[in-house]
Amino acid sequence: MDTVFLNGTVGAGKSTIAAALSVLMTESGRHHAVIDLDHIRRAWPAPEGDRFNHELELLNLRDLVVNYRNAGIEHFILAGVVEQATEVPRYEAALKSRGLLLCRLDADGATLIRRLSLRHADNPTELDWHLRRADELAAILQRAAIDHVVVDVSGDAPMVTAREVMQKAGW
């Protein structure tokens, strides 16, 4: 297993847990990289029919991974969204992965509202979009049921969740 893909709805804590995993991997001396997929698909405009710039994200990932692997990186921690099973092998190919754990972070509705309200406190329009998308995407991900493991993140501190994910990945 060389990759953990943190999946989950908007505000579930993907970026936060990715950072916590990085701390644990550093502590145990393992070469790794964190790739926040939101960052490598943030471009405007997005093409018709691909509003989240998914194709550009995959192209960017493939190129980044070449550089990371040349630099000796052996483990990848990704934070992003996978809605469909057909996308998993596309990520594995872009990563040239020897095993990918798709791990969904699941938070209850009240937790999502609390976290998003804090994160978007300065922008009511953005908060409104994220709250709506959080519900919608949570339902899509639950219905799709493609994740290898689902970890509840409603109560725990990020490092506690990160330890649980490390264990599930066998890292």
Ligand SMILES: Nc1ncnc2c1ncn2[C@@H]1O[C@H](COP(=O)(O)OS(=O)(=O)O)[C@@H](OP(=O)(O)O)[C@H]1O
């Ligand atoms: N299918 C799918 N693929 C990728 N990303 C998805 C998807 N569905 C929702 N999201 C989440 O949408 C949030 C908004 O992203 P952005 O602010 O970059 O908006 S946009 O891409 O410009 O539309 C951003 O959430 P936050 O990271 O919480 O802001 C994305 O993670």
Ligand SMILES: Nc1ncnc2c1ncn2[C@@H]1O[C@H](COP(=O)(O)OP(=O)(O)O)[C@@H](O)[C@H]1O
């Ligand atoms: N385990 C946690 N406990 C408390 N707050 C958290 C936890 N995980 C995430 N948060 C907070 O919730 C918000 C959303 O987390 P973030 O990592 O940005 O989610 P995502 O990447 O899934 O959109 C952030 O403000 C973050 O600081």
